[in-house]
Amino acid sequence: MDSTFTLVSGNKIPVVGLGTWQAEKGVVGQAVKDAIELGYRHIDCAAIYGNEKEIGEAFKEVFAGDVKREDVFVTSKLWNTMHAPEKVEDALKKTLSDLGLEYLDLYLIHWPVHQNDDGSFLPYEAIPIGDTWKALEACVDKGLVRDIGVSNFSAKKVKQVLQGARIKPAMNQIERHAYLQQPKLLEYCLSEGIRVTAYSPLGSPGNSMYDFSEKAVIETEAIQKLAEKHNVTAAQVCIRWAIQSGTVTIPKSTKRHRIQENATVDFKLSDEDMKEIAALDKGHRYCDGSFWTKNEHYTLESLWEGTE
Numbered sequence: 109m110d111s112t113f114t115l116v117s118g119n120k121i122p123v124v125g126l127g128t129w130q131a132e133k134g135v136v137g138q139a140v141k142d143a144i145e146l147g148y149r150h151i152d153c154a155a156i157y158g159n160e161k162e163i164g165e166a167f168k169e170v171f172a173g174d175v176k177r178e179d180v181f182v183t184s185k186l187w188n189t190m191h192a193p194e195k196v197e198d199a200l201k202k203t204l205s206d207l208g209l210e211y212l213d214l215y216l217i218h219w220p221v222h223q224n225d226d227g228s229f230l231p232y233e234a235i236p237i238g239d240t241w242k243a244l245e246a247c248v249d250k251g252l253v254r255d256i257g258v259s260n261f262s263a264k265k266v267k268q269v270l271q272g273a274r275i276k277p278a279m280n281q282i283e284r285h286a287y288l289q290q291p292k293l294l295e296y297c298l299s300e301g302i303r304v305t306a307y308s309p310l311g312s313p314g315n316s317m318y319d320f321s322e323k324a325v326i327e328t329e330a331i332q333k334l335a336e337k338h339n340v341t342a343a344q345v346c347i348r349w350a351i352q353s354g355t356v357t358i359p360k361s362t363k364r365h366r367i368q369e370n371a372t373v374d375f376k377l378s379d380e381d382m383k384e385i386a387a388l389d390k391g392h393r394y395c396d397g398s399f400w401t402k403n404e405h406y407t408l409e410s411l412w413e414g415t416e
């Protein structure tokens with residue numbers, strides 16, 4: 109499981125990483141240790157997940173052994189309340205302290221949404237995104253992070269970042285699975301040399317925040333049939349599809365057997381298989397951002413700007 113994509117900086121990112129959102133305290137540390145023991149070399153974190161301290165303790169144990177810090181690609185994310193340029197370095201340093209690291213491999217603006225400390229919202233225009241970006245560039249200059257990027261950004265919002273950027277965004281981390289394939293956004297990012305990470309690659313099954321009245325992605329008949337055909341699991345089909353369509357992907361599990369399963373994707377989907385999965389796209393977002401729109405500053409339309 110050593111395959112990587114190259115970022116615009118020339119740094120390499122392993123194509124499969126371990127997701128840690130909703131990986132609970134008390135189990136997340138073991139999950140990270142299991143993942144690294146099983147060959148993962150990429151861990152996806154975020155300050156808002158509330159579990160970076162426990163992940164940091166796991167890193168401390170792991171890096172005292174044969175696996176070294178530089179062997180593992182670590183991502184984290186800047187939360188909505190920390191976008192003011194003067195707050196960015198402090199937010200990154202807090203994450204570094206919690207994770208017990210001297211640098212991150214990748215730091216992403218988690219959402220194109222600004223919030224105050226009390227949770228109230230500021231309009232997107234209130235903090236020019238270019239100013240947040242300059243503060244992130246300064247963190248690269250100081251050696252606190254190797255690559256910087258964005259998450260949940262539309263093509264229009266990525267373009268705004270690119271306009272004033274001295275350091276190009278290396279990544280746009282977006283929701284992407286069979287039900288939400290975002291071909292235009294993917295093509296746009298790749299055309300600019302920006303890599304895409306597919307989050308919720310399994311369609312986040314069982315997530316209590318979402319409505320699963322329709323079949324979850326991994327329960328879809330077409331995916332199940334492909335799994336049978338290749339003698340793998342539905343999850344492995346989803347992860348293989350993500351990689352074969354040119355994205356990095358970060359399935360989350362805290363169960364050792366699934367962590368192993370999700371990284372065992374050394375088979376090939378045929379062109380016909382890829383077409384069958386392409387036909388499942390229905391533009392369905394699970395992480396639809398509706399939690400950002402119960403105020404006067406953000407709407408779903410202003411957040412996602414169509415499919416762009």
Ligand SMILES: NC(=O)C1=CN([C@@H]2O[C@H](COP(=O)(O)OP(=O)(O)OC[C@H]3O[C@@H](n4cnc5c(N)ncnc54)[C@H](OP(=O)(O)O)[C@@H]3O)[C@@H](O)[C@H]2O)C=CC1
Pocket residue numbers: 126127128129130152153218259260281282306307308309310311312313314315326341343344358359360361362363366367369370395
């Ligand atoms: N940038 C952003 O805004 C966002 C980023 N993310 C990132 O992406 C990661 C992955 O996305 P997430 O939403 O967690 O969803 P995933 O699509 O990775 O699904 C995770 C769910 O699938 C279960 N699961 C894992 N492996 C298998 C398997 N092999 N078979 C059956 N079920 C399985 C997990 O349960 P169990 O743990 O019990 O195995 C969990 O309930 C997050 O953890 C986070 O790191 C996610 C959302 C938003």
Ligand SMILES: CCCCCC/C=C/C=O
Pocket residue numbers: 129154156395
């Ligand atoms: C207060 C938690 C809100 C989570 C927002 C959505 C982010 C999901 C994962 O990155």
